Amino acid sequence: MRSARRLNFNGIVINAAAFVLVLSYALPYVYLLMTSIKPAADVQQIPPSFFPVVISFENFRDVLQSSTLPRAFASSLIVAVLTTILSLAVAVPAAYVATHYRRRITTLFLLFALVTRMVPSVSLGVPLFQLLKSLGLLDTVPGLVLAHTSAAVPLALLLMAAFFEGVPKDLEEAARMDGCTRFQAFLKVILPIMTGGIAVTALFTFITSWNEFLYALLLTSESTKTAPIVIAEYNSVYGLAWGAMTAAAVLYSLPVIIVTLALQKQIVGGLTFGAVKG
C-alpha cells in the first residue's frame, strides 16, 4: 500500500517533469506558427503576445504572391529531387557490394565515406566554387545538384550499408543457383525487398538537400536561388519582414515535419542509426 502510493507520487513528478520539458521544446515552433497567422502589423507589436488576437493569412498571401519565394521553392524542389536520384543511383549498388562482398577496397571505401561526413562544408565549398566556375556551372541547377550530391552520397552510403547488413547472403546465393547473374540477383531479388530502406534513405537525402544552406549561398546568385536563401533574405533585404519570414518558414518546414511524423517509426530508427554510424 505504502509503496504503491510512493510509486504513484514518483510517477506524478516524472510525468510533470517530462511534460514541462516537452512543452518547453515545442513552444518555440508553436510560437512561429502562431506568429505566421497574425496580421503583418501585429507581428512586431510591443509587448509581444503569444496567441494571435485576430487570425489572418495575409503573411502567407504576401509570400506566395511575391515572385521570388514560389520560384525558390521550385528551385529547391528540383535540386533536391535530382540530388536524391543521383545519390541513390550511385550509393545503393556501392553500399550493397561494400556490405556483401567485404574486401580491402570496400572497407576503405566505407571508411572514406565516414570520413567525408566530417569534412566541414566550407572547406569543400571553397574549391567547389572554383571547380564549378571553371566548368561554367555556377548558378545553374546541375552545379548545385553536384554540390549537394557531394554531401548526400556519404549519408546515403552509410544508411544503405546499415540496411543491407540486415539482408542475409543466402538470398543472393539462392538466386545464383536459379541461374541469375550477380547483377540480376541484385536487381531482381535484393532490390525489391529493400524498398523500405531505400525509401527512408531517399527521404533523408531529400531533406539534406532541402535544408542545405552554405553551398546554395556560395554557388547561386539569381536564377537558381533556393528557398532557404530567399527566406534568409527576408530579414536583411526587406528590413525585418518578420511576418513574411514566419509564413515562409512555416511553408518551408511544415511539409517535411508532416511527412516525417507520418513515417516517424522508420525515420527515427534510420536517423539515430545513420547519425551514429556516420
Added chain:
Amino acid sequence: MSGEDRFVLCMLAPALAILGLLVAYPVGLLVFDSFFKVDTITPHIREWIGLKNYIDALTSKRVAESAFRTIQYSIFALFFEFTFGFCAALLFTALPGQSRWHRTIFTLPLMVPPIVAGLLWRFLLVGNIGILNYGLLHLGVISDPDAIAWLSDEDIVIYSVSFADIWLTTSFVALVSYAGLTNIPKDLLEAARIDGANAFKRFWHVTLPLMRPVIAVVVIVRGVDAAKTFDLIWIQTQGGPNHASEVFSMNIYQRMVRFGDLGEASASGTLFLIVMMALAAAAYWKIWRPVHA
C-alpha cells in the same frame, strides 16, 4: 581478375567516380590553392607563395579569435545539448507507461530546417520584440524587457547564438540516449536493486558505465557538427556584432566571398579539415572499430 572482383568494381565505380570528382578532387584543389596568392575580385593574380598563407592564418589575430570562438560555441552547445538530452532520455525511460507521445513531440525540432531554427531564435531573442525577455520579465527574473541584449552584446552573443543549436539537437541526443538506455538489460538493474543499491547508485554503477559507448558517439558526432556550424549563426548575426560571433567556418567564408582571397581561405580551410580529420580518426579508433570488431 575474377568475375566477382569485376562485379564489385562495377558496382562501386559510379560512387567512386562521384566521390572522387566531388570530394577528393576538390580537397586536392583546396590544398593546392592554399600555396598560392589568389585574388578573385581584382584582375587575375595567381602566384606561388609557398607556406605564406599558412603563416598568415596562424599569426592572424582574427583567425585565432574565430578558432577560439568555435571552441567556446561547441563546448557550450554540446554541454547543454547533452545534459538536457540525456536527462530527457532518463525521464522517458522512467515514465510509467508509454513515452511515445512525449518522444514524438520532443522530436519536432529535429525536423525543423536549421535555417528556420536560426530565424526563429533570432525572432525570440531580438531586442524589444523578442518574447524571451518578456517571458523572463513575467517570471520576475529581469526588471526591464531590454535588460539582456542577447544578440547585440559582444560578451554574450557567442553563447546566445548557440540556443538555436541546443534547441535543434537536444532531441537527437535524447533519441540516441533513449535507444541506448532501452538496450540495458533489465535484470542487471534488478540485481543491483536486490543487492540494496539505491537509484543513484544503480545509475552511477550500472547505467552510466554501460552507456559509455553511446555517450562517446554522441559527444564526438555532435562536437564535430557543432564545430562545423555555419547556417545557424549566419542567420542570427552574420558573425556580428563586431565579429563577436564569427566562428571559424564563417571566417573562411568571409575571406573567400567578401575579400576574394582564395589562397588564404584555402589555407584556413585546409587547417580546419586537418583538425576535423583528427577528430574523425579519434572517432573511428575509439568508437566505430570496437563495435564492428
